[in-house]
Structures are given as C-alpha cells and as structure tokens.
Amino acid sequence: MKQLNIALVGQPNVGKSMLINSISDSRLRVGNFSGVTVEKAEVSFDFHGVSIRIIDLPGTYSLNDYTQDERVTKEFLENEDYDMIINVVDATNLERNLFLTTQLLEFNKKMIVALNMMDEAKKEGMCINEEQLGNILGVPCVKVSAATKQGVGKLVNRIVDFSNFDFEGTKLIYSEVVEEEIRNIVEFLEEKNFDSKLDYRVLALKLLQEDKSTYKKMHDEPIWIELLPIIREALNHLYLHYNTKNIDEIFDEEKAAFAKGAALETLECSTCKSINTTEKVDSVLIHKIFGIPIFLFLMWGLFQLTFEVGSIPMDWIDAFFISLGEYAKTIFGDGALGSLIADGAIAGVGAVVLFLPNIVILFFGIALLETTGYMSRVAFLLDGFFHKFGLHGKSFIPLVTGFGCSVPAYMSARTLKNDKDRLITLFIIGFMSCGAKLPVYVLFAGAFFGPEKAGNVLFAIYIIGAILGLIAAKILKVFVFKGKDEPFVMEMPKYRMPSFKLIWHTVVTKALMYLKKAGTFILAASVLIWFASNYPKNEELIGSFETKIQLAVSDEEKTSLENELKKAKLEASYLGIVGKATEPLFAPLGFDWRMTVALETGLAAKEVVVSTLGVLYALGDEVDEGNGSLMEEIRKNIPFASAVSFIFFVMIYLPCFAASIVFAKESGSYKYLAYLFVFTTSVAWIISFIAYRITLMLL
Amino acid sequence: MVTLADLKAGESVKIINVKADKDLKQRLGSFGVRKNSIVKVVNHSIAKSTIEIEVATTKIALRAQEAKEIEVEAL
Numbered sequence: 023m024k025q026l027n028i029a030l031v032g033q034p035n036v037g038k039s040m041l042i043n044s045i046s047d048s049r050l051r052v053g054n055f056s057g058v059t060v061e062k063a064e065v066s067f068d069f070h071g072v073s074i075r076i077i078d079l080p081g082t083y084s085l086n087d088y089t090q091d092e093r094v095t096k097e098f099l100e101n102e103d104y105d106m107i108i109n110v111v112d113a114t115n116l117e118r119n120l121f122l123t124t125q126l127l128e129f130n131k132k133m134i135v136a137l138n139m140m141d142e143a144k145k146e147g148m149c150i151n152e153e154q155l156g157n158i159l160g161v162p163c164v165k166v167s168a169a170t171k172q173g174v175g176k177l178v179n180r181i182v183d184f185s186n187f188d189f190e191g192t193k194l195i196y197s198e199v200v201e202e203e204i205r206n207i208v209e210f211l212e213e214k215n216f217d218s219k220l221d222y223r224v225l226a227l228k229l230l231q232e233d234k235s236t237y238k239k240m241h242d243e244p245i246w247i248e249l250l251p252i253i254r255e256a257l258n259h260l261y262l263h264y265n266t267k268n269i270d271e272i273f274d275e276e277k278a279a280f281a282k283g284a285a286l287e288t289l290e291c292s293t294c295k296s297i298n299t300t301e302k303v304d305s306v307l308i309h310k311i312f313g314i315p316i317f318l319f320l321m322w323g324l325f326q327l328t329f330e331v332g333s334i335p336m337d338w339i340d341a342f343f344i345s346l347g348e349y350a351k352t353i354f355g356d357g358a359l360g361s362l363i364a365d366g367a368i369a370g371v372g373a374v375v376l377f378l379p380n381i382v383i384l385f386f387g388i389a390l391l392e393t394t395g396y397m398s399r400v401a402f403l404l405d406g407f408f409h410k411f412g413l414h415g416k417s418f419i420p421l422v423t424g425f426g427c428s429v430p431a432y433m434s435a436r437t438l439k440n441d442k443d444r445l446i447t448l449f450i451i452g453f454m455s456c457g458a459k460l461p462v463y464v465l466f467a468g469a470f471f472g473p474e475k476a477g478n479v480l481f482a483i484y485i486i487g488a489i490l491g492l493i494a495a496k497i498l499k500v501f502v503f504k505g506k507d508e509p510f511v512m513e514m515p516k517y518r519m520p521s522f523k524l525i526w527h528t529v530v531t532k533a534l535m536y537l538k539k540a541g542t543f544i545l546a547a548s549v550l551i552w553f554a555s556n557y558p559k560n561e562e563l564i565g566s567f568e569t570k571i572q573l574a575v576s577d578e579e580k581t582s583l584e585n586e587l588k589k590a591k592l593e594a595s596y597l598g599i600v601g602k603a604t605e606p607l608f609a610p611l612g613f614d615w616r617m618t619v620a621l622e623t624g625l626a627a628k629e630v631v632v633s634t635l636g637v638l639y640a641l642g643d644e645v646d647e648g649n650g651s652l653m654e655e656i657r658k659n660i661p662f663a664s665a666v667s668f669i670f671f672v673m674i675y676l677p678c679f680a681a682s683i684v685f686a687k688e689s690g691s692y693k694y695l696a697y698l699f700v701f702t703t704s705v706a707w708i709i710s711f712i713a714y715r716i717t718l719m720l721l
Numbered sequence: 722m723v724t725l726a727d728l729k730a731g732e733s734v735k736i737i738n739v740k741a742d743k744d745l746k747q748r749l750g751s752f753g754v755r756k757n758s759i760v761k762v763v764n765h766s767i768a769k770s771t772i773e774i775e776v777a778t779t780k781i782a783l784r785a786q787e788a789k790e791i792e793v794e795a796l
Contacts, residue, residue, distance in 0.1 A: 084751035088744055115778050118753050270743075274750055300780075301763075310767055402782040406770030409784070415771070509745045509787050513752065514773060514780040 023073045026185050027103065031095060032110030033122055034081035035395070035515040037138045039063070040524050041110055041168040042078050045178060050078075050527065072182050077104070083118075083513075085125045090436070099129055105185060107133040108177075113143040113150055113165070114516075116289055120281035123159065127192040130224060133161045134184060136177055141167040147291055155288040160193035169521065191221065196276045199263050203230060203256035210252055214245050229253055230260070232269050300395075300516045307396065313403050321422065324387040328426060332379040339379070343372030362552060370548020376629075377427055380457050381536050382529055384426040388419070388434070389528040393520040398512055405510055411492045412499025414438055415510060417447040421491070424454030425484070428681035429536055431456075432688045442503040446495050448689050452677050452702055453491025455484055458628035462672050465632055469653040470665050487673045494705065547626045547679040554596040555623070563590055588637050597623065611671065611710045612664035612718075621671060627678040663721065667714035674706035723795075725760070726772065726788035733761040734793035741790040749791075752781050759796070 032038045042050065046067040063078040079098055080091035087093050099107070109126050111119040126133060137143075137152060152163040164180050166173035195201065207226035211218070218225055228236040230253070240246055257269070264272045307313060347364035354360035391397045397419065405415030413421075416437050424431035431451045438444040455463070463483050467476040567587040574580040592598050601619030608618045616638040624631040632652075639655040660668070676682055676699060686695040728734065736758050739746050746755075753776040754760065763780060764773040773782050 084747065086744070086747045086751070088748050117777055118751075118779050121751060121753070271746075274747065275755070278750065278753075278755060304764070308764060308766070308773075310765075313766075398782065402771050402773060403766055405782075405784065406766050406768060409770065415782075509741075509748065510771070510782070510784040511745070511748050511752065511787060512782045514782050 023068070023071060024185075026072055026074045026105050026181070028074065028076045028106050028108055028181065029099060029102075029104045030076050030078045030108050030110060031099070031122070031126060032081060032138075033083050033112065033115075033119055035513065036081070036110050036112040036115075036119065037168045038078060038081060038110045039527075040521050041136065041138060041166065041174070042076060043521075043524055043527065044168045044171045044174050045076065050531075069178055070182055072185070074178075074181065076108070082122070084122055099126075099131075105132065106181065107131050108181070109133055109135045110138050111135055113137045113139050114146060114148065116150065117281055117285040120284050121278055124194055124277040124280050127159065127161070127194045128227075130192055132184060132189050133192060134177070134180060135159060135161055135163040137163055137165045138168055140165045141170050141172065149290040151288045151290070155284060158284045158287065160191075191224075194277075194280060197279060199260065200230070200272075200276055203259060206256060207249075207252060210249065211245075214248075216243075216245055230256060230269070231273055303517050304399070304514075308399050308403055313399075317400055317403060320391075324384070327387065328380050328383045332383050335379040336376055339372070339376050343368060343375070347372070358556075361556065362549065366549045366552030367545060370545050370552075370627075375537070377457060378533060378537070380426055381430060382533050384423065385430065385529045385532045386525065388423065389525045390520055393518070393525060395515040395517045398514050401512060402514065409510075411495045412446060412503075413492075413495050414440075414443045414447070415512070417443065420447050420451055421454055421488075424451040424456060426457055427536075428452060428454075428456050428677040429684050430532060432681065432684045433532075433535070435688060442505055445689060445694065446498050446503050448685060448694075449498055449698060449701065450491040450495045452681075452698075453487050453494060453674060455487045455673055456628070456677055456681075458678060459672055461629050461632045462624075463669065465635075465653065465656065466665050466669050469656045469660075470662060483669060483673060490674065490705075490709065551597070551623055551626045551630065554600075555592055555598075556595060558595070560591070560594045563587075563594060589639075592619070592634075592637050610714075611667045611707065612661065612714045613668065613671075614664075617660070617664070617668055621668075621675070624672065625676060625679060627680070628672070631672065663714050663717035666717045667710040670713045671706045671710040674709060675702050722792050724789045725762070725774065725791040725793055726769075726785045728762045728793070730762050730764055733759060733796055735759055735796055736791055737794050738792040739790065740792065741787065745787065745790070749787075752779055753777055754781065754791070760793070 030038055030042060042063070042065055046065050050063045050065050061080070064075060065078075066073065066075045068074070077098075079095040082089070082092040082095045085092060085096045085099070087096070098104075107126055107129065109123050111123065123135060135155070137150060137155075140150075143150065150165070152165055156163040162180060162184060164173060164177045166177050168174070196204070204223060204226045207229060208222045211222045211225065216222075220228070225236065229240070229249075240249065243249075260269070260272055261267050264275065266272065307316060309316075347368045350364040350368055351360045354363050388397075391400070400418060401415030404418050408415055408417055417435075419437060420431045420435040423434050428451055431454070432448060435444050435447050435451070438447060460480075463480055464476070467479040467483070471479045564587065567583060567590065571580055571583045571587070574583055593602075597619055598615075601622060602615045604622070605613070605615040605618050608621070613621070616635070619638060620631045620634040623634045635656065636652055639652065639659060656665070682695055682698070685698060686692045689695070689698075723734075725734070725736075736754065736756055739749060739755060741749065749755065754774075758776055761775045762772060763775050765771070769785055771782055771784055772788050773780060774788075775781075
C-alpha cells in the first residue's frame with residue numbers, strides 16, 4: 023500500500039489537535055520527540071487504499087529558534103522524511119497565520135493549506151476566496167471546520183489526490199525590489215548554463231538569504247568569481263532599500279508584506295462585525311479588581327473538586343489494592359515472596375494508582391482552563407506578581423499543579439521557554455505541598471491541634487509552603503540562575519467553547535503518562551524499600567517473639583505482641599540501621615530515630631511516612647492518617663516542637679522518588695537532581711531547625 | 722520618544738521602531754508587531770506591569786519592560 027507521511031503544522035490555538043481528532047477516529051499515539059520533552063502526537067489510518075500517517079508538530083508562531091517547540095518543528099521540517107505539509111490556518115486570523123505559511127513555502131514541499139475555523143469566520147462575516155488564495159500561494163487551500171467537521175472529508179480527499187500529482191514547486195513572490203535581484207542572478211545562471219540540482223530561482227534566493235551551506239558549495243564553483251559581484255550588488259541594493267543590513271529582517275519584512283497582501287486580496291468582509299464576546303468576558307475576567315478574586319475562586323473550586331470528588335474513587339482503589347494484596351498472600355503464602363508481592367509490589371503500585379482520580383480531575387480542570395483560553399488571562403493577571411520573584415506568569419501553571427502532584431507539575435513546566443525560568447520553577451515546585459503530603463499534615467494537625475483547628479492549620483501549612491517557595495525562587499534567581507529574563511510575549515486567544523472529546527483525550531494521555539512514568543519507578547522503589555525494611559532478618563528475634571505470641575492468652579496481647587515484633591523487625595532492618603545511624607543528623611531538629619526513619623522512607627513516597635510511623639509506634643501498618651490510636655500515640659510520644667519541625671521538614675524536602683525521576687528528565691540532567699536533593703534537604707533542615715527553636719522558646 | 726508602555730488603554734498608535742534584540746523582534750514580528758503596524762492598547766494589569774495590545778485581530782500580552790522597547794507615534 024502507498025504510504026503517505028504528512029506533517030501537520032500551524033500556529034498555536036488554531037485547532038490543530040481538534041482537526042487531527044476529527045480527521046480520524048483512530049487513537050492518537052502520543053510520545054516524545056527524541057531528546058526533548060516536547061509531545062509528539064501522530065495518527066495512522068487507511069483511506070482509499072493509501073496508508074496515511076499524520077504527525078502533529080508542536081504549534082509555532084514562526085520558524086525561529088525562540089521556543090523549544092519552534093526548534094522541534096523547524097528541525098523536523100528540515101531533516102525528517104515526509105511527503106506533504108498540511109498547514110492549518112485560523113481563518114479568523116488570516117494575515118498572522120499566513121506569515122507562517124510563507125515560511126513553510128520555502129521548504130519547497132507539497133503543501134495544502136487547511137483554512138480552519140471557517141464556521142467562526144462566517145459568523146464574523148468573513149468571506150475567504152480560497153481559490154484565489156490557492157493561486158497566490160501556489161498550493162491548494164481547503165476550507166474546513168474541525169469543530170463542526172465540515173470540509174474534513176474533502177481535505178482528506180484532497181490530500182490523496184494531491185499526492186498523486188507531480189509537484190511543481192511552491193511560489194512565493196516577493197516585492198519587485200527583491201524579484202529584480204532574483205531575476206538578475208537567475209539570468210546570469212541561465213547565461214552560463216550553470217549545472218545545478220536546485221532550481222535557479224531557489225538557488226538565487228538561498229544566495230540572497232546568505233544561506234551558509236549554499237555559499238560553501240558555490241564557493242568551489244568556477245562561476246563564483248563572476249557571480250560574487252552580482253550578489254554583492256544585489257545585497258547592497260536591498261540594504262539601501264530597506265535601510266538595514268540585516269538580511270533576515272529584510273526577508274521577514276518581505277514575508278509579512280506578502281502575507282498581508284494575500285490576506286487583503288482574498289478576504290472579504292460582508293459585515294465584518296468583530297464579535298466582541300471575548301472583550302466582554304475579558305472586561306470581567308481580567309478586571310483590575312475582580313480578576314484575581316475570580317481566579318482564586320475558580321482555583322478553589324478546582325481544588326475542592328479534585329480532593330472532595332477525587333476521594334470517592336480513591337477509597338475504592340484503596341480497598342481494591344488491599345484486597346488484592348491479601349489475595350496475593352493467599353496464593354504466594356505469608357513468606358518472603360508473598361510479602362514481596364503484596365507489601366512491596368502491589369502496595370507500591372497501589373500507592374501510585376491511588377492518586378489517579380486526583381490527577382484525572384486536576385488535568386481535566388487544567389485542560390478546560392487551557393482550551394477555553396483562560397490560562398493566558400491568568401498568566402496576564404499574575405505575571406506582575408510572579409515576575410517580582412524571578413518567575414514567569416506561566417510558572418503559575420506548574421506551581422498550582424504542584425499542589426496536586428509534583429509529577430504532572432514537573433511535566434507541565436514545559437510551557438516555559440527559557441531554561442533558567444523553567445529550572446527555577448522546577449526547583450520550587452516541591453514547596454507547593456502535593457496531595458501525598460496531605461496525609462502527614464492531617465495526622466499531625468489532627469494530633470496536635472484537634473479537629474476544630476486542624477483545617478486552619480492545614481491551610482496555613484499550604485500557604486507557608488508557597489511563600490517559602492517564592493522566597494526560594496527569588497534567592498535562586500539572584501544567586502544561582504542569574505541572567506536575562508525571558509521576554510513575556512504571549513497571545514491572548516479568543517475564548518472558545520472547549521471540545522470535550524479533545525479534553526478527554528488530553529486527560530487520558532496525561533493519566534497514561536503518569537501511570538507509565540510513575541508506575542515503573544514507584545514499583546522499583548517500593549520493592550527496594552520493602553527489601554530495606556525486611557532485611558536482614560533476625561531469626562532469633564522472630565523466634566523469641568513467635569514463642570511469646572503462641573503463649574499469649576488473649577487476642578489483645580497477641581496483637582500487641584505482633585505489633586511489637588513488627589517494630590523490632592524494622593528496627594533491625596537496613597532501614598532501621600540507617601535511621602539510627604543518621605539520627606544525630608536530625609537530633610538538632612528534635613527528631614528521634616523513628617521520625618528519622620519515617621522521613622527516609624518518605625523519600626520513596628510521602629504516604630509511606632504515615633504507614634512507617636504506624637509500624638514504628640507499634641500499631642501495625644494498617645493505619646492511615648485518620649487513625650485515632652496513631653494520633654494518640656503520636657501526641658504521647660512526640661513533643662510539640664518536634665512535631666512542628668517535622669511538618670516543616672516534610673513540607674520542603676524531596677517530594678518522592680517518582681517525582682525525582684521525572685524532575686531529572688524534565689530538567690534535562692541528573693546533575694540537577696543532585697542539586698535539588700542538596701537544595702531542598704538543606705533548606706528543609708535550616709527551616710525546621712529555626713521552627714524547632716522558636717517553638718521551644720515560645721512554649 | 723513615546724513608547725508602547727506610555728499609553729492609556731484604548732489608545733491606537735503606529736509603531737515606528739522595534740528596538741528589541743533579534744529574538745524578541747522576531748517573536749513580536751510573528752505576532753504582527755513590527756514597524757508600521759497599527760496597535761491598540763486594550764488593557765493593563767495591576768500597576769501596569771503587563772499590557773494587553775491588539776494588532777489586527779490578534780491580542781497579545783507583554784510586559785512593560787518589553788513595551789518600552791517599542792517606539793510609537795500617534796496616528
């Protein structure tokens with residue numbers, strides 16, 4: 023079967039993803055472009071005996087090297103093997119979109135322009151003459167609407183048809199000034215009957231645009247000596263005419279003029295009433311006084327949804343994995359293998375899956391904010407504030423996500439272009455207490471402040487974390503990541519009704535990515551932690567306890583002895599040994615060895631902190647943060663000041679193993695992970711120390 | 722010299738020079754913010770730290786810092 027590779031290119035917010043969704047119902051395959059953290063989506067399907075593969079390239083306003091997305095798109099178009107470009111154009115923003123089209127024409131590949139959002143354009147009274155536009159650009163133009171699916175079938179037909187024709191080359195006609203110079207060079211090449219693989223016009227253009235590789239090649243040709251003065255004169259003419267010696271700028275201006283001309287000639291407005299819904303909505307949503315409160319309210323709503331509604335399926339998942347673990351023990355027995363599978367693997371994976379409802383709801387909310395266009399308003403509102411701390415308006419997205427889970431938060435930092443801005447954001451995401459830290463806070467707040475005050479204390483913990491994060495960002499900006507700010511130039515797209523199919527797709531993709539990334543590493547980490555907390559086995563100790571348990575008269579005595587055994591086993595394990603050995607490091611913070619061990623197991627995942635405390639206070643590991651007896655034990659055993667200091671430490675130190683791995687991937691280097699470890703641990707230590715001392719003084 | 726940062730919301734002007742470095746200039750250019758374009762200031766955020774402008778049918782947000790690099794004249 024004939025194979026057709028198509029690159030889908032367009033500016034951001036032109037409905038590219040929606041178009042790819044309405045072209046084919048086959049599942050999108052989502053991965054990464056090699057070596058970078060930019061998402062690559064592609065879809066394959068058969069149509070009329072042709073196997074079509076469409077690769078959705080990242081949205082880009084132009085083909086410069088401004089953002090990583092732009093670099094990826096540019097490199098793909100320059101180096102990869104593909105048969106055709108489909109340029110998706112927002113019909114309601116014709117001139118700006120055609121600027122990218124002019125850049126794409128230069129690749130001299132088969133291309134189809136898909137005029138998307140025609141339904142919207144019609145509503146705004148716009149009429150586009152697509153045939154004339156096709157004549158001007160030298161490529162076919164097809165009107166489509168991804169939202170209503172109009173014209174989508176025609177587009178696919180056109181793709182197949184067009185692929186059967188011979189390619190005649192694209193034509194981009196420049197202003198007379200440039201065309202004259204092109205003619206001069208072409209004429210000379212014709213006179214000399216120069217042997218060239220490239221079309222003379224293309225060659226002439228490359229020479230005028232000072233294309234390095236072309237110069238290198240031409241340099242070895244005998245006609246170079248004669249050609250050189252012609253080029254020199256041509257360039258001088260252009261410099262004079264444009265009043266600049268920057269050739270890129272000259273050609274940019276030419277393309278802008280071409281795009282403007284093409285839009286002018288083909289766009290007719292019958293009424294051209296610009297629908298001002300966007301401005302009306304904006305007058306409320308980015309209002310100077312109400313804008314931020316409205317935003318905070320929406321965020322509050324999203325969080326309520328994430329945690330309140332999310333807790334329902336979480337209970338089911340929890341119950342499911344507990345029974346699965348028990349079932350596994352009935353198959354593999356109570357021995358080492360059964361324990362490895364049930365307590366290590368199943369419990370570990372369960373801990374990851376447990377957060378799936380949170381992640382799904384949170385990403386649903388974020389996708390909703392993004393696709394409606396509200397997210398850029400948020401960046402607009404908040405940039406002034408975030409910029410003061412060396413952050414970027416867009417840092418807001420990963421930071422807020424950080425309250426849910428650090429893994430997706432690290433992943434969403436990709437929106438930041440400048441490496442420094444992205445790194446600072448990545449470094450402070452951990453300060454935004456993630457969902458997994460909540461059980462620890464609930465336990466300690468409940469134990470020391472009582473149910474009435476616990477809610478306020480929780481709120482204070484989150485706020486203090488965020489404030490510390492902002493301060494840390496400022497410190498990093500001033501001392502570590504010095505240098506120029508990323509310019510803040512961002513489109514404020516029109517408000518649009520979201521496509522639920524598209525949102526659903528985004529959510530599913532993110533959920534799978536989370537499961538895959540976190541799942542594999544959490545699994546490995548849980549097995550490791552399981553091993554460290556179960557070995558070396560002290561047979562003598564187990565033996566002596568077992569005789570005692572057998573001799574026990576009442577069930578109560580039996581349980582308490584079993585719990586004692588668990589505690590003794592953990593104490594003798596590698597983990598216990600490490601905990602005891604490192605106890606002096608944490609003694610200034612008021613932690614005993616048990617709290618130290620809990621913190622260390624917490625490196626695997628924060629929810630483990632609570633279950634470790636449960637084991638160490640000899641209650642067995644079947645405890646959660648709401649467990650009354652654990653709260654009781656903690657209140658009895660841990661001094662108040664130590665508890666405060668413990669909360670601060672948990673607030674600041676490394677989120678979890680899975681997040682750490684994702685951090686290393688997103689920051690681009692394990693070196694940064696080492697920095698993150700040192701940075702967060704030392705900040706956590708210092709802050710906890712201060713908190714401990716102050717609390718001691720106040721008591 | 723009057724720059725984009727000096728304008729009030731609702732004012733329309735013509736850009737006469739974009740002083741920014743190459744990266745920013747190209748970025749602005751790809752949005753249609755270049756010499757001779759007509760732009761309208763739509764909105765300011767608190768303390769004028771961020772400015773929303775409109776070029777043709779596109780709305781763009783930029784910082785006051787960047788807006789200072791764009792010289793304009795009255796229509």
